[in-house]
Amino acid sequence: MSIPDSITQVLVTLVLVIPGFVFQIVRIRMHGRSPADEEITTRILTAIAISTIFALVYVGVIGSDLTNSGDLQVQARLHPRRWAILGLLAAFVVPAVVACAYSWARQREWWAGRDSRFTRLFDRLTRIDPRPTAWDVAFNNLSECFVRVRTRDGTWYAGWFGGRSYASSYPDPHTLFVEVAIDIDENGKLGAPIEGSTGAVIDCSNADWIELLVSPEQVESGTMVGTEVPQ
Known part of the structure; x- marks a missing residue:
């Protein structure tokens, strides 16, 4: 795996890889591990999938600003602090906050009732209980x-x-x-x-x-x- 050598490659790495790993780390820290978290291949694929979701959301929110900003490398040289803050938010802060909100919501009684209904429906359809033990x-x-x-x-x-x-x-x-x-x-x-x-x-x-x-x-x-x- 090569080291990113341009601003564009760095942004792609930040947006398409890191958010998923950050989300998983915070979720596991707050909610515990599952069997899927033990397989490194599964964790990597899950991280990529989660990162892709975050990337699509980012594009949907600020896509027009990116297309109107011209060359990213030029913009990064002209406004390094702005892009550094955006990269920090997109790669670390937002995924961590979403993972905390997800874990907090799952601990609430209103979510527990809804989650149990979904679990029962899932069990009827698949006969598989995703909870490990x-x-x-x-x-x-x-x-x-x-x-x-x-x-x-x-x-x-x-x-x-x-x-x-x-x-x-x-x-x-x-x-x-x-x-x-x-x-x-x-x-x-x-x-x-x-x-x-x-x-x-x-x-x-x-x-x-x-x-x-x-x-x-x-x-x-x-x-x-x-x-x-x-x-």
């Missing part, structure tokens, strides 16, 4: 709740999954960070938050049961007596 389905946009985990050897762990908690995403191993650890006995009965707890990491790769409990009332009678949402 049940783990990602469970912890994507999860509200604050209690988490109860049982490993294959019968050991129980529990904690409060709040705003500062974290769940790994595909393809990383299944681990949880709960911001408050909660006492739990050998039968899975939750007690009080562990005094002085500043969080706990739970390795769920060996778990055979992971339960998400939005409120104590949702559990069978007596299971979470005395347990309150940590403040």
